[in-house]
Amino acid sequence: MRFLIKPFFAILVSLAFLPVQAEEVWPNHPVKFIVGFGPGGANDLVARVVAEGVSKQLNQTVIVENKPGAGSTLGADIVAKSAPDGYTFFVSAGGIITNPMIKSSMPYKEGDLVPVGLLTISPSIIVVSSDSKINSIKDLFAQAKTPKGINFSTAGTGSTPHFVAEMLSMKGGGKYEIIPYKSGSEGMVAVISNQVDATSEASVVVIPQIQGGKLKPIASTWSKRITALPNVPTAKEQGYPEIFIGHWAGVFAPKGTPDAILEKMNQAINAALKTTAVQSRLIPQGIEPAPGSRAVFTKFLGDEKARLEPIVRRSNMKED
Known part of the structure; x- marks a missing residue:
């Protein structure tokens, strides 16, 4: 009996340590x-x-x-x-x-x-076409309160651009026509071609168009300026900390x-x-x-x- 107990105990000990050993060798x-x-x-x-x-x-x-x-x-x-x-x-x-x-x-x-x-x-960058008269969030708010209002493209319901549009509307008031596209890239092209007034897209999406002179950035929606666009002020710097998303x-x-x-x-x-x-x-x-x-x-x-x-x-x- 004594000889049977020792092997059985050894098996129990080895089983107890299996999970720990598995984690130690992961992956x-x-x-x-x-x-x-x-x-x-x-x-x-x-x-x-x-x-x-x-x-x-x-x-x-x-x-x-x-x-x-x-x-x-x-x-x-x-x-x-x-x-x-x-x-x-x-x-x-x-x-x-x-x-x-x-x-x-x-x-x-x-x-x-x-x-x-x-x-x-x-960070989401609010952009307009390069020839737009809008140069800041304040300018965008002013146009939203005109009879024409603002046409704002998004990448669909619940997308980050959609949230930015709603934040702008809640903060500044005025008229916003939110126009959903199938993707952020399509919404960006709509701004470049002046089909809509503005959009907001990830910095990685809009930077090539900004550098190419096709889009004009008016604000970054994160808490600090980003390294790749050091001259673009945040919404917070312009007095609108509520417009914050990335x-x-x-x-x-x-x-x-x-x-x-x-x-x-x-x-x-x-x-x-x-x-x-x-x-x-x-x-x-x-x-x-x-x-x-x-x-x-x-x-x-x-x-x-x-x-x-x-x-x-x-x-x-x-x-x-």
Whole structure:
């Protein structure tokens, strides 16, 4: 009997340590970053640059897969229903917060995805055509109060440009005709061709057109000026701190992913974002790296939700 007890006890001890050992060797095969948008967009660009940096930190391949659809909800749902083993992550945009606000139903619960880390912020830049007489937010407010009002293009209901338009309307009053396009790029082209008066898009989208003299920036909607557009004042500097939003990207994991893995991924993300290799590919395009702890990211998400939810209710935003 004594000889049987010892092996049995040894087995119990080894089993007790299996989860810890599994986390210690993570990752031992390729990790996936799921992007909820198609290739070539800002979210995809950030995911690929950061994935390359993270792979070097973890000494393991990080694969980016595009799963576009339903305003990024399809990709989020895939990750929410994935095994919580640390090998599938979701690279989100702001829709992960706003989609539940404007959609009548969601395929997953809010708690099914847990925050891992904030990646980047691309401030939204309010732009007009290069020959427009509008040179500031004050000028835009003045035109909104004329009989003509302002025609403002967006990338669809619940998009960041839509939120900017609603913020402008709530703060300055006047008449705003909000015109949804299929994408931010299409809305930007409408401004260049003078089909509409203004729009607001991610800095990475509008910077080439600003540099080419086709668009005129009148304000950045983030808390500070961005490196790539140092001469563009923020809305806050112009006296309108309420006009505040950015196109951001962050990483989420399925609920139940071991805490040790979440922490290790957060550390790898932060280390990657601080490298010259990553910064040199993002900052010139108007994308600001935003490393920070999981707690900081969680607070950021809570603040965004608390700030944007009243705008959704007041403007009665509903999915198209």
